[in-house]
Amino acid sequence: MELATKDLLRLATIGSVDDGKSTLIGRLLVDTRQLFDDQLDAVAAASEKRGIGDLDLSFVTDGLRAEREQGITIDVAYRYATTPTRKFIIADCPGHVTYTRNMATGASTADLALVVLDVASGLKEQTRRHLCIAALLGVRSVIVAVNKMDAVDWSELAFERVVDQIATVSRELGFSSSLTIPVSALLGDNVVEASLNTPWYEGPTVLEALEASEAGSWETAQGARLPVQWVLRQNGGGRTYAGMVSGEAFHVGDAVTLLPAGVQTTIRAINFGGVPRPEATVGLAADLDLADETDAGRGDLIATAPLPTVTKEFEATICWFGEQPFSVGGQRLRLKHTTKSTPVRVQAIKGLIDIESLKVVDATSFTTNQIGLATLVTADALVVDDYREDRVTGSFVLIDEVTNATVAAGMVGHATFL
Amino acid sequence: MTTTLQTPHATDHLDVLESHALFILREVVAECERPVLLFSGGKDSAVLLHLAAKAFAPQQLPFPVLHIDTGQNFDEVLDFRDRAVEVAGARLIVAKVQDTIDQGKVADPGLLGSRNRLQTVTLLDAINDNKFDAAFGGARRDEDKARAKERILSFRDAFGQWDPRQQRPELWQLYQGKVNPGEHVRAFPLSDWTELDVWQYIGREKMDLPSIYFAHERDVISRDGMWLAVGAFVEPNPDEEVVRKMVRFRTVGDANCTGAVISNANTLDAIIEEVAIANVSERGATRGDDKFSETAMEDRKREGYF
Known part of the structure; x- marks a missing residue:
């Protein structure tokens, strides 16, 4: 039996409520035989119980009682699929605007967005919002499943109309690749099996497109980064600094700078789980032994050139999920960036992003689920990169000091399309 | 160093x-x-x-x-x-x-x-x-x-x-x-x-596990579609026949609600192969505690x- 080494692709489904995201994922999992017999039986039983008859494929991922009762997705469901060369982690995100925070949760770790929209209604405002958030969160490629083709009699004209809309918005948002596929999630056309109903379409199925897309982390021109999570005391007295590598790999002998202190030293050794290695690749939870004595601790950052910026004031893109408005002089907030937490206040609101025009418009506050630009000032210095350079050192969350709830996703800098 | x-x-x-x-x-x-x-x-x-x-x-x-x-x-x-x-x-x-x-x-x-x-x-x-x-x-x-x-x-x-x-x-x-x-x-x-x-990782790291994960002979009864091990917490009812089977456990829970699966897989490699082609989920196959309701x-x- 072939159980080869696989790479890993993280994808998120996005799009408006009722356009068929959960049904498409259900179809993809059923037709690739990723579901066990008992899980399929349970979906059939649940469908029958609610008088839906046959098999409601959305029940494959809509697992909560309330979701099944209301027929909508409330929170992200994570599902897993494997092909001979690839493991997929699928975040099936809710489409409803109320649950934008959950959609952002699913998309923040995604390499790719699988966009689902209804061919009859085309690009809705909510789909634009999701595409915009995905672009802001750094998703660089999209696969667009133009769904419910069976309901428009497999009309090439109807499909082409949506393709044009997608091409325009993809260009505006700067996706590096976007592929548009006519599908019926309900019937399975062009999901796993190529459709006989779309002879005018010669491109890949959704599964073929997912298998061909590029996996993994971003290419970056910045240096290697390791935010210190924890200091490990070594037998015999030394200390090593544990954290996850981002940006580029570290190698034994690399010249590094400990920030924000600015201390220069070199890497004497790299360990993983107590075992030495010559290099620490991106994504490895390694620990580094530095040649010189330092007082580094949690919240510090070890980096190679070009170095990140040390700052207490910066401009950021904010996706606001809080119930109270986000404004100057608003609620008390704490900011978590890499492994560091610090009090933060809003210095200035620069404006809101208008989803329709993708322009920044004047505003003095953001309400729930709005996105905008603001200048923040922190109590302690942060070591940051622009989000487009490094998804780890460029991202942060805002936390309500009273309830400890996470109330915003933040990105250092702003997207080029703004 | x-x-x-x-x-x-x-x-x-x-x-x-x-x-x-x-x-x-x-x-x-x-x-x-x-x-x-x-x-x-x-x-x-x-x-x-x-x-x-x-x-x-x-x-x-x-x-x-x-x-x-x-x-x-x-x-x-x-x-x-x-x-x-x-x-x-x-x-x-x-x-x-x-x-x-x-x-x-x-x-x-x-x-x-x-x-x-x-x-x-x-x-x-x-x-x-x-x-x-x-x-x-x-x-x-x-x-x-x-x-x-x-x-x-x-x-x-x-x-x-x-x-x-x-x-x-x-x-x-x-x-x-x-x-x-x-x-x-x-x-x-x-x-x-x-x-x-999980199984591939256990195999790669050559980890120790409880022996009941590996195939062994055991007295079992068939109840609610599961093979339950006869022992201190599972007593056969008069209409239940005790049979000796080659089994292993896919999950480990309480002895009275964890079913065994019929299997000859007695090495990590054999288990990985078995798991890779299974057509019933591990909880579906073996856990009575999940079967009460949807x-x-x-x-x-x-x-x-x-």
Whole structure:
């Protein structure tokens, strides 16, 4: 039996409520035989119980009682699929605007967005919002499943109309690749099996497109980064600094700078789980032994050139999920960036992003689920990169000091399309 | 420092999952005051303990290990528990469901009755008594549709309840474990692992496991579509025939609600092969506790279950 080494692709489904995201994922999992017999039986039983008859494929991922009762997705469901060369982690995100925070949760770790929209209604405002958030969160490629083709009699004209809309918005948002596929999630056309109903379409199925897309982390021109999570005391007295590598790999002998202190030293050794290695690749939870004595601790950052910026004031893109408005002089907030937490206040609101025009418009506050630009000032210095350079050192969350709830996703800098 | 360097292996999906888990373990230990690792003696908690040892090597584990003892365990699992905890150099806390019953906090289901749901009370009491603010668990999202919805760091209120409609946003890998006194978080470092990933990892790391995961001969009865091992907690009814079969266990829970599967797989390689072609899920094949209703897991999780 072939159980080869696989790479890993993280994808998120996005799009408006009722356009068929959960049904498409259900179809993809059923037709690739990723579901066990008992899980399929349970979906059939649940469908029958609610008088839906046959098999409601959305029940494959809509697992909560309330979701099944209301027929909508409330929170992200994570599902897993494997092909001979690839493991997929699928975040099936809710489409409803109320649950934008959950959609952002699913998309923040995604390499790719699988966009689902209804061919009859085309690009809705909510789909634009999701595409915009995905672009802001750094998703660089999209696969667009133009769904419910069976309901428009497999009309090439109807499909082409949506393709044009997608091409325009993809260009505006700067996706590096976007592929548009006519599908019926309900019937399975062009999901796993190529459709006989779309002879005018010669491109890949959704599964073929997912298998061909590029996996993994971003290419970056910045240096290697390791935010210190924890200091490990070594037998015999030394200390090593544990954290996850981002940006580029570290190698034994690399010249590094400990920030924000600015201390220069070199890497004497790299360990993983107590075992030495010559290099620490991106994504490895390694620990580094530095040649010189330092007082580094949690919240510090070890980096190679070009170095990140040390700052207490910066401009950021904010996706606001809080119930109270986000404004100057608003609620008390704490900011978590890499492994560091610090009090933060809003210095200035620069404006809101208008989803329709993708322009920044004047505003003095953001309400729930709005996105905008603001200048923040922190109590302690942060070591940051622009989000487009490094998804780890460029991202942060805002936390309500009273309830400890996470109330915003933040990105250092702003997207080029703004 | 003169050490022979290992050849770096290419990054495959197991490396990515492993590093992610180590990152979560360290992050929770750094952010929370009093973490604990929930350990059942099953394969998932064995992997979790193995990863915890790696995350903090060469130091000792910076948290204790908690076993919720239903009193209806397989002996082989208790043996493994003691062995694994000793190898990891961890401090073991055992909280007994029997004590919860003796305190009158839950009704006694009798010797043969299921104590599965009662564990929640024992677990929440242990978390409360020890003032734990974070509890690591080995749960995976591929196990159940309610678990598929849960965050990696999952908030529990002062009553230990999970509210699936009000989960904290969990952006990037910025895990946020701050809670007010009396509240806690559950942390699931194996969230993105599948059953097959777990077995491939156990194979790669050549890990020790309870012997009941490997095929062996055992007296079993067929009940509710499952093969149950005849023993102290499962007595055959007059109409049930005891048969001797070659079986193994795919999951490890209480002896009276965990079914065996017919199998000849007695090596890790054979088990990996068997899991890769299975057409019934591990909980579907072997767990009576999930079969009560459509949302059995969600309902138990809301109350504070693992």
